[in-house]
Amino acid sequence: MKTFQTMSSLYAPTLKEDPADADLASHRLLLRAGMIRKTAAGLYSYLPLAWRSLEKIEDIIRDEMDTHGAQEVLLPILTPAELWEESGRYDAYGPELMRLSDRHDRDFVLGPTHEETMTDLVRGELRSYKQLPVNLYQIQQKYRDELRPRFGLMRGREFIMKDGYSFDADAEGMQRSFDTMYDAYSGVCDRCGIKALPVAADSGQIGGSTSIEFMALAEAGEAALVYCPDCGYAADEEAATVVISVEDGPETHDHELECVETPGVHTIAELAGLFDVPEAACRKAVALVDGEGRPVVCIVPGDHELNEVKASHAFGGYHLMSDEELESFGLFKGCIGPVGLPEGVSCVCDVSLRGSLSWLVGANRPESHYLGARPGRDFEPDAWEDLASAKASDACPVCGKPLAAARGIEMGQIFQLGDKYSRSMGATFLDRDGKERYFQMGCYGIGVTRTLAAVVEQCHDDSGIVWPVSVAPFEVEVVALDTADDLVWPAAQQVADQLVEAGVQVLLDDRKERPGVKFNDADLLGLPYQVILGKKAVAKGMCEVKDRATGERREVAIDEVVVEVG
């Protein structure tokens, strides 16, 4: 990577004013610092400064992946539709998938992720258990036709991702690969200067955390999180969903939820035992029918017997009640009526459910439990916003202490896939006994461009970006204030040379601009250190070193700058 750059020849068109339509700090500052430009909705061009930071993030990811046993490859972005048809995702993935065809009318997709291509790559050639495990990753552009591309690099339609895939012989191996990637991801977050929280994520499976998201903590984050300050439990809001019980009444939903028949299970304790999850992770929904035959669902935590009594009381023979009436039964108002719910479903929540809306379900089948239902995906999210804000009052499912709420940016996510893709795509190997078996797979994604945005989101102030050294475009900006001065200009060049020689990456502001302009730009670009050379100081053989993060300025002898910031 180039270690020296003059500002006069750098392509970084900075903006004095805040751009319109850029509410998020990272979006605004990356635009203002001349690092990114929008080409079209969700499509960004990375200018030299951003590209340097992105390459540094990529190198950190590479290093963590390589030292944790993975190997880098590069697969085509253009993906034959047949592979996606094999896995069943060609239809299932929905409108986010970018589809196109070639001149022969053959269908393709622009890869939003590469489970299919990667599985296809190894099937037939990775044949023996002796060759396992194998972990392959790539860093490339991904394409998703996001409904609302926004927030600059946060949610693009084209973005850079590192995606990796592990192939193991059995579940234990898969767990080991997963744990290793967990370490690698923690390393990436630390080294990029990101304060991240690994949280349990919804994986649509029962119990255990088979998927973890790495959340960069930020007010502006799109993801709502809960965490337990006491025992360290953390989950994204969606993952709080574990088990949902629904009884009686007609089937009404058309959502793809896993429904498990559980004859004879009637209490929360039995549910928890059956699915091997904490009791606090279980909720029961008692589905009833109102006077006009419309299903009414009452969701109540706690003891089943009691809930049934409450439900029938509350509905007085299964009729919907007014808010006042509901309140008189201690039920939460505002959740009644068909607002925001799938057609034909009404719902009432128990008071004690405030904030526990993840357990909501709108479907009825006797003696069954739904797994992994969540608002937002299975229901209109708006209806539940009030409740969502009360989430923090929930009890921790592990230790029962109160949970706290936070917001985060999903930087990365790791999954245990099991044989989902190896089975649908027929990817097998021969085990020790010569028996054909499906690979146990894991997949691991981290957004490179989103990580850049997350860094800026966490590291900025009113004047601009405050780069952590590890991902800063350059490490030091040498600010020559009087470039026409006989002493200042040679001194600035000398300092720059010395720093470069010491292995420091230097940006030299050699422009014929007023000091105010240079100071503002230096703070906006936010390199970790500024070495400022003005007439007065240079005459004494001195310059000023400013630490961008603390704002601290110190007079330093020109000869000693390297010692100070090297």
Ligand code: ATP
């Ligand atoms: P989100 O929940 O924000 O839509 P996702 O769960 O769909 O993200 P994954 O499929 O887990 O994303 O992809 C792995 C990583 O790729 C994410 O953790 C994120 O860092 C990044 N990523 C996903 N979608 C985008 C996007 N539209 N723009 C930029 N980065 C993205």
Ligand code: MG
């Ligand atoms: Mg997404």
Ligand code: MG
């Ligand atoms: Mg996500």
Ligand code: MG
């Ligand atoms: Mg994800």
